[in-house]
Amino acid sequence: MDKDQKDLFDFAYNLSGTLRRQLSELYSASHTLLDGEKREDDPILDGKAAAFDKQYFAMVRLMENLSDVRYLDMGALLPLQYGDLVTLVGDVCQKSQSASGRTIVFRCPEAKVVWGMNVKGIERALYHLLSNSLKFSQDAVEVHLSQQQGQVVLSVTDSGCGMDEKAVAAALALPKPTDVYTAVNGGFGLGLPIVQAIAAHHGGTMTIDSQRGKGTTVQLYLPKTDRSKICVGDVEAMPYITKSGFNPTLIQLADALPSEAFCLRNQG
Template sequence: MKKLSIKIWSLITLFLLITVIFMGFFTNFLYDQLYVKDSEESMIEVGERLQSNYKGGKVTDEFVEKVEDVNMYSIFNIFAVRNPKELSACVPFEIDYDTLIGPEERSDLLKGESVTKIGYEKRFEREVISVILPLTDQNRLEGIIYIYFPLERITELANKEVLILIGSIVLFSLIIAFFVHKGLRHIMRPLNELQLAVEKMSDGNYGTRVEVKSEDEIGKLSKTFNEMAAAIQREDEDKKTFLATVSHELRTPISYVKGYSEAIQHDLIVGKEKEEAIQLIHREANRMERLTNELLQLARTSKETEKIDMYPVVLSETIRESVNLLKNQAKQKELQIAVDVDEGLIVQGNDEKLMQIMINVIENAIRYSFEKTTIRVLIQQIEGNAMIQVIDHGMGIPESDLPHITEPFYRVNKARTRADGGSGLGLSIVKDIVKQHDGTLTIDSEIGKGTTVTITIPLLEE
């Protein structure tokens, strides 16, 4: 693959080549239209002035002498002859009479029109322009005025100025090439740095950054690269943390199950202790099953491409069903769940997913509420949305933890055991499901007073 600098140099060279070719054609155009045309018009003008002195009849010697007098002071070579064939004796080069004045030219001369000829002459080693003007009387060609002028070459028109011009062009091109080279190096430097940074990133060095040196497109590209690198680095760190956390979460129940099962297998535990060990194995197996299911659920809901079946759902029915499933858990802590719903609210959603949201949120409220308190579940319509609020009276969440509470495996109290705390995945799953329903999730809390979880989901459009 060619380097970008080579492509730019090729493009500049192409433009210069096109410019040179254009200037060549343009110079020839100016030569033909200005110099040659001007010479022709001047010759015709001189010839017509002399022609006006002819009064008809035979061409006199006096007229011929007058033309010769003009010839002595003119820049053009001018002759008047009675017979065109006499021109061979007047001009210093050979003239083909039949070519010079053929039938067509003779017809034009008899009409009183001038004839212009341009051709290369070896004698002068250049183009020669000639103008023939007729001397007619009663439709008879009594003679002609012949004017010729060797045209100068384009290079001769400017003489030394051409060399100066060419030298100036070469010098200017070298100066431009120098500054273009410097400019390209300056432009390409950050691009080269970006290329090296990308190569480092591809090798797994996600801490790579490039210096942003400007506010132009390349500067913006560098800034975007740094933002992308930071995002990839965060994602990589999150992935490592996630895997480490999953391993840690599974290691504890697996060690319990393995240790107690081996003890039972070798009859190291008997009687009541054996029953307790079996119960512990069962509990830890359930915890591993629940954690695995939550991980699978989190993986599914995190996929932006995943589409869920959406249909009209009566929200009050989903809420009541979720509360009924959790009543026994609430009774164990002597908690009351008060439900206040608007019966007419219908949303476009998935009943199973919405129930999963409510179970996770209410279960958290039960787990962290103070005993003998009331959990309130409120549903009302707010500006085209169904607003669900779950309000508990419990330990609350520190303000510093609120921004991270929906991150996978995040726990407010790091010292809590797996038995009295959740897996840390519930709110992550809730956040993703709410997002799938085009809704919002906000959590407000105050230490020692409780937490309010607010969810809004768009109502079904009528």
């Protein structure tokens, strides 16, 4: 990362905090007007309010993606602790399937895989990949977790439109400062670079196997972590706006879900 990019990402991170606060106030004000009891009794009103909520949640997701630029700083320390990957990945898949109404198949040959990881980082990486798969494919999404040759392999596979080699390279390239004003498919084009950076923070790598018209498989390879690098005690949680009583998965997948997913019954 060169100096111009680092300056840009520092600005983006600081900007995201300010915009999140403004969005939170907007959300509170809108729901003062869109009374919850009236929404429960009036499906038409609930549908109109859900369309607004989809746009709100999509904006919050963009702000969280701006916050995620911190992962792109490879000089920063990402604290690692032992945790069960099967529980973490299975939970994200279950929540994503429930929110999207789509089939997400999770397969792992083991009942438990205790691994050194940053829980929030792995969770964010998986949500980025699931969002892409749900957005570009109408069929089931498959998630696989296994141990191979002393490392964990986490993969997400879809049967969507796929990418050629040039598109894959473009998707992995960090945006230039001059590109900051250009949104890509409703985002900033940061998703896959962030996922790749999260893998690198774990000492691992990411691969993309994709062909036009034949879908995409993204694999994260996470090696065992030296015990000396495992944090003892609580790890400070990264600040997000998704702790407000509604379903946070709706934010993580906002740009991949229909407005019906944001009806009041789904937000608890």
